[in-house]
Amino acid sequence: SYVLTQPPSVSVAPGQTARITCGGNNIGSKSVHWYQQKPGQAPVLVVYDDSDRPSGIPERFSGSNSGNTATLTISRVEAGDEADYYCQVWDSSSDHHWVFGGGTKLTVL
Amino acid sequence: EVQLVQSGAEVKKPGESLKISCKGSGYSFTSYWIGWVRQMPGKGLEWMGIIYPGDSDTRYSPSFQGQVTISADKSISTAYLQWSSLKASDTAMYYCVRRTVTDAFDIWGQGTMVTVSS
Numbered sequence: 001s002y003v004l005t006q007p008p009s010v011s012v013a014p015g016q017t018a019r020i021t022c023g024g025n026n027i028g029s030k031s032v033h034w035y036q037q038k039p040g041q042a043p044v045l046v047v048y049d050d051s052d053r054p055s056g057i058p059e060r061f062s063g064s065n066s067g068n069t070a071t072l073t074i075s076r077v078e079a080g081d082e083a084d085y086y087c088q089v090w091d092s093s094s095d096h097h098w099v100f101g102g103g104t105k106l107t108v109l
Numbered sequence: 110e111v112q113l114v115q116s117g118a119e120v121k122k123p124g125e126s127l128k129i130s131c132k133g134s135g136y137s138f139t140s141y142w143i144g145w146v147r148q149m150p151g152k153g154l155e156w157m158g159i160i161y162p163g164d165s166d167t168r169y170s171p172s173f174q175g176q177v178t179i180s181a182d183k184s185i186s187t188a189y190l191q192w193s194s195l196k197a198s199d200t201a202m203y204y205c206v207r208r209t210v211t212d213a214f215d216i217w218g219q220g221t222m223v224t225v226s227s
Contacts, residue, residue, distance in 0.1 A: 031211050031212065031213075033211075033212075033213035033214070035154075035214075042204055042217040042218065042219055042220050043154065043204070043214075043217055044217070045213055045214065045215050045217075048209065048211065048213040048215070049211050049213070054215065086153065086154055088154075088213070088214070089212075090212035095170070095171045097156070097159075097168065097170075098144065098156035098159075098170075098212065098214075099156070100153060100154040100155065100156065101153075102153050103153045103154070
């Protein structure tokens, strides 16, 4: 089955830029979606189709995808951005069609 | 407002059966696939399966095939996840989700916590 690899944790100071990566074999050929999950809450879609934002998601959240790595970038990080972030793809070659990365804990210092 | 509202938390004993629900509103329930995602305590997200309420076409992750049953009643805009014999390892938060045309999950239910303990 297809595997998505994320770093367990990323730390960033307020006002700086956080980059969370998601690695997968030729992931650049797939559409990557990103979710934010704050403690005790359901996940929220923050980026879909590599780089699009749902309505209501700040422009500070952006995404890119090329080669074997997709990246979620959060600019001008705020304390309220502290959360777990998950990448996700749909893999047609596997029975595990919807695949999630292991998640990255973003800590705002 | 588009939303998915799930049934409340459950506490069950091993071997018991359970059916949890997910009611959609604010959109055409029969036009979107509804999936289920498991999150074990302190762990990540796992896709379990998905159903198209329009015709009840259902797909399962191999990890959950035979372990759970997904169904839907389109007359009341509700999807279900059920177990015939719970195990302690089924203890988790379960989310229902709406699938988009590009295979993202754009709407999430609030989650149903299932605790299985003797």
